Amino acid sequence: MIQFTLLFASILGGLAVIFGAFGAHLLKKILNKEQLKSFETGVKYQMYHAIVLLLIGFNFDLEKASEKYMVYSFILGVLLFSFSIYGLVISSAKNKKLTFLGPITPLGGLFLIIGWGFLFYSILNIDF
Template sequence: MKYTHKIFARLGFLLSALAVFMGAFGTHVLRELISESELNTFDTGVRYQMFHALAIILISLSYRKFDEKIIYLVLGLFIAGIVIFSGSLYLLATRNIWGDDSFKVIGAITPLGGLCFIGGWLVLYFKGFLPEDDKAEGALTIHSKRHKRHHRKTDSLLKDSTE
């Protein structure tokens, strides 16, 4: 995962920027072209895209805290969720603009995207963090010993200087 976390973080940045663009597009362009209900559907897609793009960024930047296989699974689920859930909502909300009712069947896959989101969060809950390893505790112990040794030296120097 040496460089892969940077790729996922950049993808998260890109998906966040796209969510901002889609939100602005909905507010400034689509508001005149689609119904209030359709605009709410579109906005739901934008919100979920932004939440999960930010989650992708956070997970990517804190990759050392997570098991590598779990990261790939969760990030894959979140990306699939954005494409399936948010993407299908974008298409459903704008189907009247395209004059194509065939987009209506896309509504059937929207819940699959939601399941991807839920699955990603549940995987993080149950399997996300690395088990506490001895190396981390060892490093903490070494640091603590050095810290105590430093204070003993400092205390003895102060004691010598006051005598």
């Protein structure tokens, strides 16, 4: 589970850098300021949670069910939250907005919050 967590952290972190550069250089030409800001929000949240997954992978044994749920919640949350924002922004820039993605973004945010809740719970249950 630790290797799985660190693998996802590295993938999400690397993609956040790629998407950030993509947004800053290529999308800047086709997106308005509001769209670009939304895209950047997706990138920021993706990177924040990639870093959190790294810290979790290096600091938890990830054998307890709550710790596994924490990892899954963060990964699912990033995929739903950030990637739905990317899809919404890019599709709206092409005047073909994928409106079905709209409700997915808050669902992703909910999974991120759940992940933080599991992190809180896991920290409370660590034997010192």
